[in-house]
Amino acid sequence: MSVRRLAPKEQQPESFAFSEENLAWARKQIAQYPEGRQASAAIAILWRAQEQHDGWISEAAIRTVADMLDMPYIRMLEIATFYTMFQLQPVGRKAHIQVCGTTPCRLRGAEDILAVCKSRIHHEPFHLSKDGDFSWEEVECLGSCVNAPMVLIWKDTYEDLTKENFGKVLDGFASGQPPKPGPQIDRQFSAPVGGLTTLNTAAKGDGGRRSAAQPALTDADAKKPTDSASRRESPMPKPPADDATRKGKT
Numbered sequence: 714m715s716v717r718r719l720a721p722k723e724q725q726p727e728s729f730a731f732s733e734e735n736l737a738w739a740r741k742q743i744a745q746y747p748e749g750r751q752a753s754a755a756i757a758i759l760w761r762a763q764e765q766h767d768g769w770i771s772e773a774a775i776r777t778v779a780d781m782l783d784m785p786y787i788r789m790l791e792i793a794t795f796y797t798m799f800q801l802q803p804v805g806r807k808a809h810i811q812v813c814g815t816t817p818c819r820l821r822g823a824e825d826i827l828a829v830c831k832s833r834i835h836h837e838p839f840h841l842s843k844d845g846d847f848s849w850e851e852v853e854c855l856g857s858c859v860n861a862p863m864v865l866i867w868k869d870t871y872e873d874l875t876k877e878n879f880g881k882v883l884d885g886f887a888s889g890q891p892p893k894p895g896p897q898i899d900r901q902f903s904a905p906v907g908g909l910t911t912l913n914t915a916a917k918g919d920g921g922r923r924s925a926a927q928p929a930l931t932d933a934d935a936k937k938p939t940d941s942a943s944r945r946e947s948p949m950p951k952p953p954a955d956d957a958t959r960k961g962k963t
């Protein structure tokens with residue numbers, strides 16, 4: 714991991730203030746914790762500050778959040794500089810690309826994706842492209858190994874990448890029309906390439922009820938672009954109709 718320092722003084726804004734909406738949201742977060750434990754909201758509020766401030770967190774924002782939580786500045790600086798999810802210097806206006814460089818992605822072609830970043834954005838990570846629209850960095854596993862290689866851009870993952878389709882992803886962000894997140898090949902979620910090869914017929918004896926009750930997910934069920942990653946991608950499973958517990962029969 715590289716040394717993480719705050720952006721130089723000349724890039725730091727004088728001050729930071731939450732928008733009204735974000736301030737109300739932050740106060741709600743703080744109120745969730747018992748008296749004396751407000752510092753527990755630090756990461757959530759720092760993250761919101763980063764989202765409001767063009768994808769990076771300034772020294773002024775760090776101090777503002779520390780004041781809100783009544784924490785010493787050094788504690789908030791420790792948090793912001795420790796967690797690599799916090800960007801400490803300006804990132805691309807249109808996209809900051811986080812390229813997974815861990816083993817499964819490496820074995821499946823992450824090197825090609827990094828090469829595209831180096832040639833199209835900047836040969837060094839954490840540097841802005843000439844027009845200031847893009848930046849990139851290499852990160853550790855982002856949990857989409859089954860769709861390797863992949864990148865994270867803002868809140869969305871772009872998966873099953875090749876040099877060619879990753880180039881199109883960048884073109885989409887450059888033109889203000891990002892492509893649909895998820896697999897960039899003909900593949901649904903992490904299902905086998907080319908369609909289901911197992912469990913593709915109703916089980917014997919269930920009269921097809923299973924497939925009727927739990928229809929296959931479609932693209933419409935996927936997380937919408939820019940939704941937070943914690944949103945469920947499928948409806949909550951329902952208990953069987955004759956579940957005695959659910960009917961209070963126990």
Ligand code: FES
Pocket residue numbers: 813814815816817818819853854855856857858859861862863
């Ligand atoms: S190794 Fe790349 S997402 Fe896990």
